[in-house]
Amino acid sequence: MRELRHLISRPTNTEELLTSQQDAPTTMPPPIHISSTIASASTSHLQHTVLIQPPTPPPTFSGLTSEKPLHFLVKLQQYTEAMYGWNTDTLLRNISDYLLATAFEWYTQLRISSSVPHNWSDFQRKFIQQFTSPLRSAQARQQWDQCRQKTEEPINEFIVRLRTLWYEQKPEENESHLVKHVYEKMTPEVLLLVGVHENISLNHLMTKAQQAEQLIFQRKKQAVDAKPATTPSSSLSAPQ
Known part of the structure; x- marks a missing residue:
């Protein structure tokens, strides 16, 4: 009888489990920020997106009278530097890959006679002299003689215009000669x-000229502002 009472008063496993669950502290799992996780994953995906541009064909030169040798050389240097990281020495060693027809024949003759210039600057001069037509040369010479800075033309635009002609007309000159021009x-x-300043660089000269242009503009503006406004006088006579 005593054993029966002891068994009845002893809690069951189910009762113990319920009691322990009620007494245990309630802890909530950390919230999951789904929207921020998705946004972060989306941003990470965008950061690793690579846009593949269509290949740009390289510039070529055939030696036609309608072609501009200087423009070709500038574009080719920019292209090979951007696409392959070439310097001018590497470009000079591979220049024949971009020459066609008459231009390629001319370069082949230079190779046969061992007359290829050893640096890019000399090659540019030789190339421009070879493929500048007499008509184009005469027109450029006239443009060079008549080239002057216009009254309202900014100095930087004038130098760009002058330097284009200078490359064709004075290929043997350097920057100090251009400064004099x-x-x-x-x-x-x-x-x-x-x-007039001795041994001044082109960039320094351009800066000083821009400052001078700014001063000229301010003086003209002050002169206009200081000018008194005039009102037209009426010459109508009174009716008789």
């Missing part, structure tokens, strides 16, 4: 403010 062909008003 800029001095000779800039407007007298700008030249007066800039002054």
Whole structure:
């Protein structure tokens, strides 16, 4: 009888489990931010997206009179530097890959006679001299003689225009010669403010000329603002 009472008063496993669950502290799992996780994954995906551009055909030169040798050389240098990381020495060793027809024949003759220039600057001069037609040369010479900075033309635009002709007309010259030409062909008003400086670089000269142009603009603006406004006088006579 005593054993029966002991068994009845002893809690069952189910009762113990329920009691332990009620007494245990309630802990919630950390919240899962689904939206931020998706956004982060989406952003990570965008950061690793690679856009493949269609291949750009390289510039070529055939030696036709309608072609511009200087433009070709500049475009080719930019192309090979961007696509392959070439310097001018590597470009000079592979220049024949971009020459066609008459231009390729001319280069072949240079190779046979061992007359290929050893640096890019000399090759540019030789190339421009070879493929600049007499008509184009005469037109460029006339444009060079008539090239002057216009009154309202910014100095940087003028130098771009002058340097294009300078490359064709003076291939044997360097930057110091170009600086002298800029001095000779800039407007007298700008030249007066800039002054003549020995051993000045082209960039420094351009900076001083831009400062002079800014000063000229301010002076003109002040003159306009200081000018008194005039009202037209009426010449109508009173009716008789």
